[in-house]
Amino acid sequence: xxxxxxxxxxxxIITLYLPDDVSPEEIQLExxxxxxxxxxxxxxxxxxxxxxxxxxxxxxxxxxxxxHTVQDAITIIQKKIN
Numbered sequence: 001x002x003x004x005x006x007x008x009x010x011x012x013i014i015t016l017y018l019p020d021d022v023s024p025e026e027i028q029l030e031x032x033x034x035x036x037x038x039x040x041x042x043x044x045x046x047x048x049x050x051x052x053x054x055x056x057x058x059x060x061x062x063x064x065x066x067x068h069t070v071q072d073a074i075t076i077i078q079k080k081i082n
Contacts, residue, residue, distance in 0.1 A: 001081055006055075006074045013050045014070070017043040029071040055081060 007029065015024040019038045026037065033039050039047065044067075048059050051073065057080035059067070066072055 001078070003074050003078065006077050007070070009054060010051070010070060010073060013047060013054060014039070016050070017047055027070060029069070029074070031070050032068055033070065033073075034068075051077065057081060 011024065011027055014027055014033070014037065017039050018024065018027075022038050031037050033044060033047070034041070048064070048067070052058055055077050057077065059076065063076045067076065
C-alpha cells in the first residue's frame, strides 16, 4: 500500500475528530495532529483505535511516543502492514 493510499484512508478518520475551527483541507503530511489540527489527547486515542480497525494493525506504546504528524502515522502504518 502506498503512502498516498494510506493518506487517503486517513483523511476521513482524522476528519471525524477535527474541532469545528479546523478544516479537513488543512490536513497535510506535515500537519501535527495535536498542535496544528487541534486534536485533543482523548480524540487522538480514538483516531488510533479507528486506524487500528481500518488497517487491521495494533499500535504499540512506542508507536504512540513517535506519533506526532500525519506522516508519522503513515510511517507506522506502512511498517505494520508490510
